Amino acid sequence: MWQWLYRLGSPKLFYDxxxxxxxxxxxxxxxxxxxxxxxxxxFVPPDYQMGDNFRIAYIHIPMSVGAMGIYAMMACMAAMHMxxxxxxxxxxxxxxxxxxxxxCALSLVTGSLWGKPTWGTYWIWDAxxxxxxxxxxxxxxxxxxRSAYDSENSGSKAAxxxxxxxxxxxxxxxxxxxxxxxxHQGDSILGVSSxxxxxxxxxxPAFFVGLGLIGFFFQALIRRTRNEIxxxxxxxQWVQQLLTSKxxxx
Amino acid sequence: MPQFQFxxxxxxxxxxxxxxxxxxxxxxxxxxxxxxIIQPGMQRRKVIRLVRARMQRDQQ
Amino acid sequence: xxxxxxxxxxxxxxxxxxxxxxELLIILRSPGDIVNPLMFYVIAVSxxxxxxxxxxxxxxxxxxxxxxxxxxxxxxxxxxxxxRSDYEDGSLEQLLLSPQPLYFHLLVKVLGHWLLxxxxxxxxxxxxxxxxxxxxxxxxxxxxxxxxxxxxxNLIGAIGMALTVGLKRSGVLLAVLVLPLSIPVLVFGSGMxxxxxxxxxxxxxxxxxxxxxxxxxSLAPLAIGAALRISVN
Numbered sequence: 001m002w003q004w005l006y007r008l009g010s011p012k013l014f015y016d017x018x019x020x021x022x023x024x025x026x027x028x029x030x031x032x033x034x035x036x037x038x039x040x041x042x043f044v045p046p047d048y049q050m051g052d053n054f055r056i057a058y059i060h061i062p063m064s065v066g067a068m069g070i071y072a073m074m075a076c077m078a079a080m081h082m083x084x085x086x087x088x089x090x091x092x093x094x095x096x097x098x099x100x101x102x103x104c105a106l107s108l109v110t111g112s113l114w115g116k117p118t119w120g121t122y123w124i125w126d127a128x129x130x131x132x133x134x135x136x137x138x139x140x141x142x143x144x145x146r147s148a149y150d151s152e153n154s155g156s157k158a159a160x161x162x163x164x165x166x167x168x169x170x171x172x173x174x175x176x177x178x179x180x181x182x183x184h185q186g187d188s189i190l191g192v193s194s195x196x197x198x199x200x201x202x203x204x205p206a207f208f209v210g211l212g213l214i215g216f217f218f219q220a221l222i223r224r225t226r227n228e229i230x231x232x233x234x235x236x237q238w239v240q241q242l243l244t245s246k247x248x249x250x
Numbered sequence: 251m252p253q254f255q256f257x258x259x260x261x262x263x264x265x266x267x268x269x270x271x272x273x274x275x276x277x278x279x280x281x282x283x284x285x286x287i288i289q290p291g292m293q294r295r296k297v298i299r300l301v302r303a304r305m306q307r308d309q310q
Numbered sequence: 311x312x313x314x315x316x317x318x319x320x321x322x323x324x325x326x327x328x329x330x331x332x333e334l335l336i337i338l339r340s341p342g343d344i345v346n347p348l349m350f351y352v353i354a355v356s357x358x359x360x361x362x363x364x365x366x367x368x369x370x371x372x373x374x375x376x377x378x379x380x381x382x383x384x385x386x387x388x389x390x391x392x393x394r395s396d397y398e399d400g401s402l403e404q405l406l407l408s409p410q411p412l413y414f415h416l417l418v419k420v421l422g423h424w425l426l427x428x429x430x431x432x433x434x435x436x437x438x439x440x441x442x443x444x445x446x447x448x449x450x451x452x453x454x455x456x457x458x459x460x461x462x463x464n465l466i467g468a469i470g471m472a473l474t475v476g477l478k479r480s481g482v483l484l485a486v487l488v489l490p491l492s493i494p495v496l497v498f499g500s501g502m503x504x505x506x507x508x509x510x511x512x513x514x515x516x517x518x519x520x521x522x523x524x525x526x527x528s529l530a531p532l533a534i535g536a537a538l539r540i541s542v543n
Contacts (some may be wrong), residue, residue, distance in 0.1 A: 041276070045255055051267070052265040056272055104278055110278065113272075114275065134490050141486045142281050144483055144487075145487060150479050158537065161469075169494075173493050179497070179498075220290060227290060230301060236302065243301055243302055
């Protein structure tokens with residue numbers, strides 16, 4: 001019944017499928033990103049309240065959503081790794097961690113740089129900022145745990161367990177932080193995020209950048225995972241053949 | 251068709267006075283993205299070199 | 311040790327009692343494991359007036375936060391003794407191989423650990439609260455919160471400890487793993503004190519802490535078990 005899953009979990013199949021797919025994904029990704037960013041930076045009328053600094057939103061919002069999405073994907077991979085012992089899932093989860101931490105950190109940095117001109121401060125202990133900070137801590141903890149193990153197998157199993165513990169815990173952390181914030185903050189000063197009122201000419205570049213960043217995540221993920229596959233499958237025949245044929249340049 | 255919203259290049263670069271924040275955010279973004287473009291390539295070169303070296307060692 | 315291979319007919323209840331007894335005995339035989347986290351707790355709390363200000367008003371403002379954060383760190387430091395010696399002498403492997411349900415064994419083990427490290431910490435708290443000039447009405451929510459929260463922290467810490475027990479150096483890594491996951495307990499625990507000081511009832515938050523405890527009791531042993539199997543391999 002799970003035959004297809006095992007087939008999909010075959011590193012060779014993944015490698016072969018992505019070889020043809022990756023260049024196209026990369027081209028589409030760069031196209032979307034360049035169109036979206038140029039459009040967002042130069043061709044969208046300035047916000048009547050925030051002026052030009054709202055252009056940071058075009059990277060900030062996709063990064064925030066992306067970081068959470070990446071965690072969800074990493075958790076699915078960790079579950080597949082734990083339940084069905086699919087090695088490929090772990091290789092993907094490993095690549096997710098570095099990218100997720102980057103997206104999370106970028107979300108915080110861009111948010112901070114956006115906060116200074118709009119709220120007058122780089123950092124407030126707002127619920128969303130605080131949850132994002134904690135998500136970053138969890139990403140870092142998972143990477144730290146994995147690299148602390150000498151045995152790669154144990155390290156990836158341990159990282160998977162921690163990822164799954166995080167899945168249960170992160171929503172609780174989020175709600176605790178929201179509650180804590182309402183206790184301490186009173187009315188939030190985030191009155192400016194009236195996204196729904198924005199006309200299409202404001203959000204359409206965000207659509208391009210958002211899709212572009214999803215594409216970017218997947219192309220980086222695939223490239224990293226392919227490296228991991230080459231390293232982990234180095235004893236298998238197909239990798240040895242691939243590497244003996246000179247057409248595979250470094 | 252969207253119009254370019256700035257009168258001049260200098261105007262564009264100053265971002266309505268928020269140049270530091272807007273370009274700062276985009277600079278962080280660009281550096282991280284470039285890192286994630288370059289890093290897998292370097293990793294790949296390292297892995298291929300390592301695996302080829304091991305194959306040669308095994309053949310001897 | 312009561313759990314030898316020849317006595318596999320031992321009932322679950324009896325074997326759990328034996329595990330608890332053994333756990334208590336082991337900790338009691340190395341008093342440092344009990345006393346040192348408590349000493350850390352007292353010393354770290356008393357650093358705050360020295361590093362900050364000594365006036366009662368400022369202290370009572372930060373008292374709940376200081377006590378909760380320090381208690382969290384102290385609990386985490388005390389976790390080191392939970393699996394370390396068992397791992398080194400091989401009895402952890404025996405526990406994993408034993409026919410008794412692992413889930414309850416781990417729960418009992420953590421409970422025993424809490425009885426000798428977490429509970430004294432809670433009992434010591436009123437003294438520290440007094441030294442930090444905590445207002446009188448905040449004592450009960452603080453103690454009740456710690457009573458409900460420290461077992462949760464123990465269980466979360468046990469997950470982190472189980473993940474790192476196979477490593478040569480686990481101290482700082484344990485903190486990195488466990489501290490982010492402990493945030494809800496910290497938030498709701500010190501929130502109980504804050505709401506009381508604001509003149510609001512704390513029962514709702516106590517219920518949340520209780521719910522967290524129930525949830526951790528039911529789920530954490532699974533994660534601890536999975537993590538121990540990885541570490542022992």
